[in-house]
Amino acid sequence: MKNSSIAYGIIGVFLLSLPAEARQVPPPGEADTVIVRYQQYLHVPAEHMEALMVDEDWIEHVRLGTLQLPKCAGALVSADGLAVTSAACLRSLESWIRPADSAFVADELFMEHQLTGLTVEQLVGIRELERAEDSTRDALSETRIEIVAAQDSSSFREYIWYLYEDVRLVLIPSVEVANFGNEDGIYPRHALDFAFFRVYDERGQPLDTESYFAWSDRPPNHRERLFTTAVNENKPFTSMSISDTFTYNGTVTPPYTTLYGMLDLHYSHGATGVWELPAQWSAGIQEGDPSAALNFSMAGRCAQIGTGVVDIDMEILGVAFDHAVTEGQQRCVVVSTSGILSVLRTVFEAENIVKELAEQARSTYEDG
Secondary structure, three states, rough: OOEEEEEEEOOOOOOOOOOOOOOEOOOOOOOEEEEEEOOOOOOOOHHHHHHHOOHHHHHHHHHHHHEEEEOEEEOOOOOOOEEEEEEHHHHHHHOOOOOOOOOOOOOOHHOOOEEOOOEEEEEEEEEEEEEHHHOOOOOOOOOOEEEEEEOOOOEEEEEEEEEEOOOEEEEOOOHHOOOOOOOOOOOOOOOOOOOOEEOOOOOOOOOOOOOOEEEOOOOOOOEEEEEEHHHHHOOOEEEEEEEEOOOOOOEEOOOEEHHHHHHHHHHHOOOOOOOOOOOHHHHHHHHOOOEEEEEEEEEOOOOOOOOOOEEEEEHHHEEEEEEEEOOOOOOOOEEHHHHHHHHHOOOOHHHHHHHHHHHHHHHHHOOO
16 A cells, blocks of 8 residues: 555635646645645535535535546445446546557456556545644555645645555446547537446455445436535535526537437448447447437536536436537536446446446435
């Protein structure tokens, strides 16, 4: 395991942030270096949580169910450490050693591919401090401690991150599917930009956790209130509503795109170039549920690429994978869990993964 580290940061308490920046200042007491960072910070007053029908336990579950990767986030979706994120983000990591455009499927634990050098973090604790010097000094070697302060340094919080260094690839689609149409930055979209990985504990066993999101097989409701997390920006969660249908290029967007639409673009463009689907994909989509939701958008920028999009019941409905600007408005583009589930069954034939997601979802309902 890596040695424990203590990073001191000062984060401005703003709803609208200044551009991120950093500078070094003289160290306080025994600390090494203070890194001053100005980032977006969202404080959620108790009355706002009540209005959103969430409580501290809800927030803690969402926080613990979210994982931080070096350049993106991920969401735990089973009690056995299975997590989902963006395929593009996973491929961008330095630890990615497979051919950049290839697909990979491990439907058994022994087939999972270790991503050497990749560490994921989980925010396991937040503690109020009177002084930065009161930070925990006897942290475990598996943890990283970060101190953040209000802009005037009148209050401090200690954030304790647990580090997992055994991370294994479970499934990822090929680039031609994950970035179908090569239409970054716009919506509507028809892309399956997702990937599964599994977190293992220090004993080499799949992580045993109670903090995960049940997999949903339904499309989002129009203007449904959904939530995303971005723990690297010091936010317990950000709430967003699905954007209304809007006019673009003389037409109106649907609430969500479908696998039907993906097939239509494949055939309409002569199955060539960026619109070409591999043969097993066109056949598999038709074999399954072509009407399954594929992509949808939410108002505002994504809290973080790869983060899970969950409903009030903490079911995961999608994975944020791109920022878009349409009609002058920022939107977060999301790949739907409904479409993912359909292709897991028919294209990837990943029955064990489908079974794991279904069993975990059922377990969550029974516990609730």
